[in-house]
Amino acid sequence: MDLRELTALELGALLRSGEVTCAQAAAASRAAIAAAQPDNNAFLTVAEGPAPAPDLAASPLAGVPMAYKDNICTKGMPTTCASKILGNFTPCYDAAAAERLRRAGAVSMGKLNMDEFAMGSTSETSFYGPVKNPWDLSRSPGGSSGGAAAAVAAGEVWYAVGSDTGGSIRQPASHCGVTGMKPTYGAVSRYGLVAYASSLDQLGPIARSAADCAAVLDIMMGRDARDPTSLDLPAGGLLAALTGRLRGKKIGLPRQCFGDGLEDAVRAAVLAAAGVLKERGAQLEWFDLPVMSYAVPAYYVIACAEASSNLARFDGVRYGWRAEGGGDLETLYRRTRTEGFGSEVRRRILLGTFVLSAGYYDAYYKRALRARAAIGQAFGRAFQKYDLLLTPVAPAAAPRLGESLSDPLKMYLSDVYTVPANLAGLPALSMPCGFDGDGLPIGAQLLGPAGGELAVLDAAHAFQQETDWHKRRPPARKTAERSPSPAEPERKGGSL
Numbered sequence: 001m002d003l004r005e006l007t008a009l010e011l012g013a014l015l016r017s018g019e020v021t022c023a024q025a026a027a028a029s030r031a032a033i034a035a036a037q038p039d040n041n042a043f044l045t046v047a048e049g050p051a052p053a054p055d056l057a058a059s060p061l062a063g064v065p066m067a068y069k070d071n072i073c074t075k076g077m078p079t080t081c082a083s084k085i086l087g088n089f090t091p092c093y094d095a096a097a098a099e100r101l102r103r104a105g106a107v108s109m110g111k112l113n114m115d116e117f118a119m120g121s122t123s124e125t126s127f128y129g130p131v132k133n134p135w136d137l138s139r140s141p142g143g144s145s146g147g148a149a150a151a152v153a154a155g156e157v158w159y160a161v162g163s164d165t166g167g168s169i170r171q172p173a174s175h176c177g178v179t180g181m182k183p184t185y186g187a188v189s190r191y192g193l194v195a196y197a198s199s200l201d202q203l204g205p206i207a208r209s210a211a212d213c214a215a216v217l218d219i220m221m222g223r224d225a226r227d228p229t230s231l232d233l234p235a236g237g238l239l240a241a242l243t244g245r246l247r248g249k250k251i252g253l254p255r256q257c258f259g260d261g262l263e264d265a266v267r268a269a270v271l272a273a274a275g276v277l278k279e280r281g282a283q284l285e286w287f288d289l290p291v292m293s294y295a296v297p298a299y300y301v302i303a304c305a306e307a308s309s310n311l312a313r314f315d316g317v318r319y320g321w322r323a324e325g326g327g328d329l330e331t332l333y334r335r336t337r338t339e340g341f342g343s344e345v346r347r348r349i350l351l352g353t354f355v356l357s358a359g360y361y362d363a364y365y366k367r368a369l370r371a372r373a374a375i376g377q378a379f380g381r382a383f384q385k386y387d388l389l390l391t392p393v394a395p396a397a398a399p400r401l402g403e404s405l406s407d408p409l410k411m412y413l414s415d416v417y418t419v420p421a422n423l424a425g426l427p428a429l430s431m432p433c434g435f436d437g438d439g440l441p442i443g444a445q446l447l448g449p450a451g452g453e454l455a456v457l458d459a460a461h462a463f464q465q466e467t468d469w470h471k472r473r474p475p476a477r478k479t480a481e482r483s484p485s486p487a488e489p490e491r492k493g494g495s496l
């Protein structure tokens with residue numbers, strides 16, 4: 001049996017029944033990582049030493065190999081945020097989510113590559129070289145949790161934990177043909193997640209099915225005193241509550257999400273997914289959501305503003321890398337931050353500092369906050385009428401590597417369908433729903449009201465009972481297809 005064909009829950013069941021041992025599962029994961037890493041560069045650190053032997057009764061996922069995006073603090077294992085500035089940082093504590101997963105018997109295989117500090121949509125801004133899409137190695141896997149999506153798609157781990165500030169779980173899941181979910185803001189504690197934009201950041205799962213995502217969320221969700229924004233939503237019970245029933249559910253399709261700029265293949269695949277949901281008994285309706293046009297500008301103003309404040313702590317004194325050469329304190333700060341951050345991170349810090357500056361605060365930051373409030377209200381009204389909303393995840397399938405770096409504005413605009421859920425704090429899931437003419441996966445997004453995790457997961461579960469897009473795997477590695485990789489900087493302070 002090829003264990004890599006299984007979902008996380010299927011593997012968990014085999015581990016509990018004793019048909020497969022934890023050592024066999026970990027060995028299969030290690031072998032898959034060793035085979036795929038030279039191609040896709042999904043991992044930044046691979047766990048060494050013997051696999052732990054967890055209590056298999058701890059959760060349905062106990063013993064199942066998984067991995068974390070490298071902005072999630074893991075005790076004793078480097079956490080670099082794919083940045084030079086944190087190249088030598090090894091946390092002495094676990095993030096709350098990692099702590100809960102460890103208690104539930106999760107077996108961590110290591111840390112996953114990403115855009116530097118989660119800023120990007122293609123996983124190309126990593127200091128440690130870009131991640132490549134297992135479906136086509138000349139393409140980006142999406143981002144910023146590109147390593148997480150690529151590792152799950154390539155069968156290296158059965159699920160991964162990523163972060164989503166403006167789409168970073170859902171968009172790479174879409175580009176790699178896997179299922180990813182950003183829960184309601186506050187559903188999962190952000191304690192130990194290196195902050196990008198604190199009012200938007202959320203942790204969530206990337207896995208092979210909606211049921212797997214439910215199982216991971218059952219473990220990670222819940223109030224945590226160390227994150228005052230974490231919510232007291234009912235923890236656990238999502239997996240057990242999945243019914244696959246859609247009868248009587250009303251699903252709204254915002255017209256503005258299917259207009260200009262959307263590739264025909266994506267529109268066709270998402271509308272076909274709508275058709276499947278209708279056959280399962282859902283009522284579909286088009287409606288207008290004009291606030292969509294404010295989403296990208298408001299998101300980039302707010303995200304950059306918060307990033308400029310959050311990233312002020314990386315100054316060469318308290319954490320990570322420090323520029324050599326001495327000089328006074330100002331010089332040390334300037335040189336450390338100029339040399340330690342990549343250009344996308346520096347661009348966002350500058351933009352964020354600008355929109356917060358006294359002369360421009362009202363014109364940019366305050367207006368963005370007003371747009372954010374309007375977006376939240378518009379979604380609130382939509383959820384008075386509809387149980388769920390259905391949209392595309394991204395305007396097109398995975399871009400070619402190198403394309404977006406030269407045109408950051410185009411990259412920002414491609415986040416149009418994912419950023420509203422973060423601005424409004426809503427749960428949203430990306431599920432595979434087809435392929436484009438180049439054989440690249442396409443995803444559909446389901447959004448629910450705050451706290452509506454179950455409705456979102458159940459609709460995706462219903463869809464996945466009816467379709468097999470989520471079961472498709474990338475073709476086995478074809479070395480001839482390997483694209484020439486751009487010069488990759490040498491990694492400092494990790495095991496790869």
Ligand code: GLN
Binds near residue numbers: 118119163
């Ligand atoms: N692409 C978006 C950005 O660059 C979202 C990133 C994220 O969700 N971390 O900010």
